[in-house]
Structures are given as structure tokens and as C-alpha cells.
Amino acid sequence: MASNSGPVSVTSRIEYRRPLHDRLAAVASALAVAALIELVALTIIDTDPVVTGLVVIATLGLSLLTAALGRVLDLPAISITVDDEMVHFGNEVAIHSFPLSDLLSVKQSTELSSDTSVARSSRADQYRVRGCRYLQLRFASDPDQEWQVATIESDPAAAEVVSRLRAQQPKKRKVFAGKAMGDLAKPAQxxxxxxxxxxxxxxxxxxxxxxxxxxxxxxxxxxxxxxxxAVLIDYAQYELEPELLLRFPAVTDVSVDTVARFHTALSRAQELRTERFPVNLDRADEYQQAVMAVRKAWADCEKYGRAVGTGLLDVTDQRELTTALSLLENARHSEGAQQADYLDRIHHIVTDLADRGSLHPQQQAIDEIEAGRRRALEAE
Structure with a gap:
């Protein structure tokens, strides 16, 4: 009988040194230096070689024993585990657990931690390790509290933990304005x-x-x-959402350099993508690098397209898009035949601009406007 078990839990673990480990290492080094000094000093004063040897050997032995003690003592560790319902993190002193459904945000610090700060009495929410970046987590139970948990960026397990946590963040939702209906919802973008x-x-x-x-x-x-x-979904919003098409036509206009570069990178990633994990790890790595290139190209494409807005169009075309946006806003606050009339006028503006080559909408975007017009009439 098939099992319906959830995803396997993933744990990222990072060890750190206690002050005791550092002190033992310092003592061991000091004893080793002392042995050398003893050897030189006893030789200069012409001490019996046997005595010199015994003293130096004893000091070196003590140095080695101290160093060995430091290695024998277990290193404490900070861990973070994600399963299908919970996230657990902490160290050997305390483990904190939160439902993934309570996760509000997850970020990775941009700077390296300057110290090791592990659940101090004054800051029980810090699990940082010197020289490492850390995750910054917030949960619904206390939105003002930020938990900081060290991770090693090169650890694949840490990458998977971060990926799962980010997948659980609250998604950006569409914002409705006035009496918005169906596809007239205002997109978050x-x-x-x-x-x-x-x-x-x-x-x-x-x-x-x-x-x-x-x-x-x-x-x-x-x-x-x-x-x-995620990139495909983000790009589709600009292709299919009427308001995004009217506000930011340069995000999807293939005649714009940033869009052309994005499509080139996207085509490469699409070519390398496979339905199953490839046996050839080189191909898998090549695909991963292609996706990184796509994400960067998309970030540049979206940033430039939003910054330029309708600025690449003629003044007359810009005015028509401004008119269409005003009509769309009016449509959100109306219903029935009046709403249908607004949408019909928007449809006419968009198709006219497309026929002139000023706008490059997907047919589905035009169809959505027409579908909204029909729904408005049917709702009467």
C-alpha cells in the first residue's frame, strides 16, 4: 500500500568553538613557545643535556596534552531543521520550534557576523557564529522578534532549508480596489x-x-x-495583467535590450531543463547556472521596464495608455453596462496601439479584457 508520508526533513548544522576551546588552544601554543625558549635558555647556560631534554619534553608534552584536550571536547553546534509542518532551530541548550504556517518572513543577512552570539541571557533569539551569515526569521506569534540563525552558504542542506522556508512565506496577494470584479483586481506589481x-x-x-x-x-x-x-510566473503577470501591460509595456517589449537579453537567457534555460534530475551532473550544473542567469536578466528587465514606464512610446501613445488606465480605474468602481463600456474602450485602445506596433500585448491579455466586458454584461 502506498505511503502518503510528507517531505523528508532537512537539517543544516554548523559547529562553533566555545571560549574554553580558544583558551586551551592559546595555552597549548604558549607551552610550545615556552618549550623552545627553555631549550635555548638551558643550552646557553650549559645545563646538563639530560635535564634540558627532560624539561623541554615535559613542556612539549603538556602542550600536546592541552591541545588534545581541546580536540576531545565536543564542539557545540547550531542547527536548523525544516520538515513538512515545522521549523526547529537552536543548540544543545535550547531548541525552538514554530509551525511553518506562522512564518512571516525569512531573509539572509548581507554581512558576516562579527561575533559568536549564542542564546545569551539578554538575547535568547540569537544563534550567530563569527564569520558566518545568518538567517533572519520572524513568526506570527511575535512579529517584532527577529530570530537570527547561523548557516553555511556553501552547504547544500542549508540551501534546501532556505528554499523551503522561502516557499512558506506569505505570498503577495492581489489588492482589490473599490468594487473590483474578477480580472479587474489590482495586481500587487x-x-x-x-x-x-x-x-x-x-x-x-x-x-x-x-x-x-x-x-x-x-x-x-x-x-x-x-x-x-517563479520567474515564469512573474513574467506572465506583466504579459497577461491589463494594468501591468498599460503601465509598464517596456517589461515585455522584445525590442528593448533588457527584454531581449532576458528572452535569450530564458531560451537557454528552457533548452537545458529536463523533466527529471539528469544523470549527467554537468548538465544539471549547467541548468542551474542558466537559471541564475535568467533570474539576473529578469531582475534587470523588470527594474528597467518599471523605471522607464511608458517613456519609450510617443507622446500620443503615452496619452492613450494614460486614458486606458483611467478607464480601468473607473471600471473597478462601476458595474454592469457601464463597466462593460469602460472595458470596451480599453479594448479598442489596446488593439489600436497593437495594430500600430506601439504595444506588443499577448492575445490572452486582450482576451481577458474582452472576457471582463462580457462578464460585466452578464452580471446585469
């Missing part, structure tokens, strides 16, 4: 405070080529698949 997602710098992303096992490589490949899909 049209809101003034919308911030395009910036891809992680390539130097921070672990590569499939460097994965320590086939399982780790497959997790990274799956993450690349999800990133690829």
Missing part, C-alpha cells in the same frame, strides 16, 4: 510600494558541481526548477 525581488548573488549560491553527494545535487537542481518557475 501595480502598487506603489511593490519591491521587485532581487536574486541572490551568484557567489553566495552553492553550485551543483560542488555538491558533496548526488542527493545534495538533486536538492539544488529542484531549487533551480522552483526558481525557474
Amino acid at each position: 501595480a502598487e506603489p510600494d511593490y519591491q521587485p525581488t532581487q536574486p541572490q548573488p551568484d557567489r553566495l549560491a552553492p553550485r551543483i558541481a560542488n555538491a558533496g553527494s548526488v542527493e545534495a545535487a538533486e536538492r539544488l537542481w529542484q531549487a533551480a526548477i522552483r526558481q525557474h518557475e
Whole structure:
């Protein structure tokens, strides 16, 4: 009988040194230096060689014993585990658990931690390790509290943990204005405070080529698949949402350099994509790198297209798009025949601009406007 078990839990673990380890290492080094000084000093004062040897050997032995003690003592570790319902993190002193459904945000610090700060009495929400970046997590149970958990960026398990956490973040939802109906909902990308997602710098992303096992490589490949899909979804919004088409036509206009570069990168990634994890790890790595290129190209494409707005069009065409946006806003606050009339006028403007080559809408975007007009009439 088939099992319906959920996803396998993934754990990222990073060890760190206690102050005791550092002190023992310092003592061992000091004793080794002392042995050398003893050897030189006792030789200069012409001490009996046997005595000199015994003293130096004793000091060196003590140095080695101290160093060995430092190695024998277990290193503590910070861990973070994600399963199908929960995220658990902490160290050997305390483990904190939160439902994934309560996760509000997850970010990766841009700077390296300057110290090791592990659940101090004054800051029980810090699990940082000196020289490492850390995750910044917030949960619905206390939105003002930020948990900081160290991770190693090159660890495939850490990459999978981050990927799963980000997948659980609340999705951006469409914002409805007035009496919006159906496809007249205002997309999040049209809101003034919308911030395009910036891809992680390539130097921070672990590569499939460097994965320590086939399982780790497959997790990274799956993450690349999800990133690829996310870009396709984001781009489709600009192709199919009427308001985004009217506000930011340069995001999808293939005559614009940034859009052309994005399509070139996208075609390459599409060519390398496979339905299943490829046996050839070089191909999997090549696909992962192609997806990284797509994400960067898309970020540049969206950033430039939003910045330029309708500025690449003639003044007359810009005025027509402004009129269409006003009509769309009016349609959101109306219904029935009046709403249908607004949408019909928008449809006419868009098709006219497309016929003149000023606008390059997908047919589905035009169909959506027409479908909205029909629904408005049917709702009467």
C-alpha cells in the first residue's frame, strides 16, 4: 500500500568553538613557545643535556596534552531543521520550534557576523557564529522578534532549508480596489510600494558541481526548477495583467535590450531543463547556472521596464495608455453596462496601439479584457 508520508526533513548544522576551546588552544601554543625558549635558555647556560631534554619534553608534552584536550571536547553546534509542518532551530541548550504556517518572513543577512552570539541571557533569539551569515526569521506569534540563525552558504542542506522556508512565506496577494470584479483586481506589481525581488548573488549560491553527494545535487537542481518557475510566473503577470501591460509595456517589449537579453537567457534555460534530475551532473550544473542567469536578466528587465514606464512610446501613445488606465480605474468602481463600456474602450485602445506596433500585448491579455466586458454584461 502506498505511503502518503510528507517531505523528508532537512537539517543544516554548523559547529562553533566555545571560549574554553580558544583558551586551551592559546595555552597549548604558549607551552610550545615556552618549550623552545627553555631549550635555548638551558643550552646557553650549559645545563646538563639530560635535564634540558627532560624539561623541554615535559613542556612539549603538556602542550600536546592541552591541545588534545581541546580536540576531545565536543564542539557545540547550531542547527536548523525544516520538515513538512515545522521549523526547529537552536543548540544543545535550547531548541525552538514554530509551525511553518506562522512564518512571516525569512531573509539572509548581507554581512558576516562579527561575533559568536549564542542564546545569551539578554538575547535568547540569537544563534550567530563569527564569520558566518545568518538567517533572519520572524513568526506570527511575535512579529517584532527577529530570530537570527547561523548557516553555511556553501552547504547544500542549508540551501534546501532556505528554499523551503522561502516557499512558506506569505505570498503577495492581489489588492482589490473599490468594487473590483474578477480580472479587474489590482495586481500587487501595480502598487506603489511593490519591491521587485532581487536574486541572490551568484557567489553566495552553492553550485551543483560542488555538491558533496548526488542527493545534495538533486536538492539544488529542484531549487533551480522552483526558481525557474517563479520567474515564469512573474513574467506572465506583466504579459497577461491589463494594468501591468498599460503601465509598464517596456517589461515585455522584445525590442528593448533588457527584454531581449532576458528572452535569450530564458531560451537557454528552457533548452537545458529536463523533466527529471539528469544523470549527467554537468548538465544539471549547467541548468542551474542558466537559471541564475535568467533570474539576473529578469531582475534587470523588470527594474528597467518599471523605471522607464511608458517613456519609450510617443507622446500620443503615452496619452492613450494614460486614458486606458483611467478607464480601468473607473471600471473597478462601476458595474454592469457601464463597466462593460469602460472595458470596451480599453479594448479598442489596446488593439489600436497593437495594430500600430506601439504595444506588443499577448492575445490572452486582450482576451481577458474582452472576457471582463462580457462578464460585466452578464452580471446585469
